[in-house]
Amino acid sequence: MPNVKRRSPRKKVPMDIRTVADRANVSIATVSRTINRVPSVNPKMAKRVWDAIRELGYFPNTQARALGSGRSGLLGLVVSDITNPFFPELIQGFEDVAVKSGYEILVSSTNYDPARMEMCIRRMLERKAEGVAVMTFGIDQPMIDELVKRNVPLVFVDVGPDRPGISLLKVNYHRGIRQGVQHLAALGHRNIGFISGPPDQHSAMARIDAFATSLAECGIPQRQEWIVRGDHTMEGGMRGMEQILSASRGNLPTAVICSNDMTAVGVLHQAYRSGLRIPQDLSVIGFDDIQLARVMIPPLTSVQMSRTSLATSAVNALRAHAEANSPRREYLIETQLVVRESTAFPPGSMDHLEEDKSARRPSLRVEANGQ
DSSP states (O other), X not given: OOOOOOOOOOOOOOOSHHHHHHHHTSOHHHHHHHHTTOTTSOHHHHHHHHHHHHHHTOOOOHHHHHHHHSOOXXXXXXXXXXXXXXXXHHHHXXXXXXXXXXXXXXXXXXXXXXXXXXXXXXXXXXXXXSEEEEESSOOOHHHHHHHHHTTOOEEEESOOOOOTTEEEEEEOHHHHHHHHHHHHHHHTXXXXXXXXXXXXOHHHHHHHHHHHHHHHHTTOOOOGGGXXXXXXXXXXXXXXXXXXXXXXXXXXXXXXXXXXXXXXXXXXXXXHHTTOOTTTTOEEEEEEOOHHHHHSSSOOEXXXXXXXXXXXXXXXXXXXXXXXXXXXXXXXXXXXEEOOSSOOOOTTSHHHHSGGGTTOOOOOOOOOSOO
């Protein structure tokens, strides 16, 4: 049997920070400062380092980097319900802004469970997150105290403790809902219902308060049997619409405003099952303006609460606390009605009785003056 000369295995070149430094022709310290995004690094040198990292396919050891620099480069995001399309859209926006700012993100979902909230926050602390945006409700005071004690910057929506290192995203619910009520009033609606969210959510209660105030501003009486409790889910919207149908005994509202879009999707579904046409028999308005709202049949009129604005404000607030130790700040998040095809003149109006107008959406956009 002929001798076969075996090739010796190729010696692997260690892939580490020294290899990157050699390829970029800079010092190891420059590579370290570049990876840790120290702003004093010469931009041309930093570009050479990042080019070398891409060419070599090098992945920096983030844990080692955190140990060396004392910074994790990590921002936490806690949301309520990952199955609600609003939150994946928010997560995407948060990640886009964070990555552009040189941060990674860690996402946790509580599913409205206080025990899971505690686990989520603990996970953020273990990973040494430089800031946490809490886009949910139900965080207990002891957990807030623990985060504050560890000097972890926090961002809350609407309400939060008045302490250093904590910022609030204040959503102007009243503006968008006022526009929705005014839009319906301009079309001729006087019988308007509302399906709310959970009563223990501040945001849900703020929306129903805005609805009641807006009805009064338009001189429209509030009918208690048309104000029902939901839970911000599609199933909750179906149950809420069924409750309105049962309580009305033939005297139905001509329009329903929902506390969020998933509730409105449930209303559309239940209305279809009950033989009601949207918008000929019932106009429907949602809240959030998720992407699903645009492809519903008919496309859903909705109050837009920009996920981009929420995400950008949250990241900017956390960065301001983490990098500049800024004091407590508040960021205003505006809302805006987006009119689509789920709203029209009420049944029985002159426009509704004319055959050629019965299925036509009016080109009307209501703007609210003031905040």
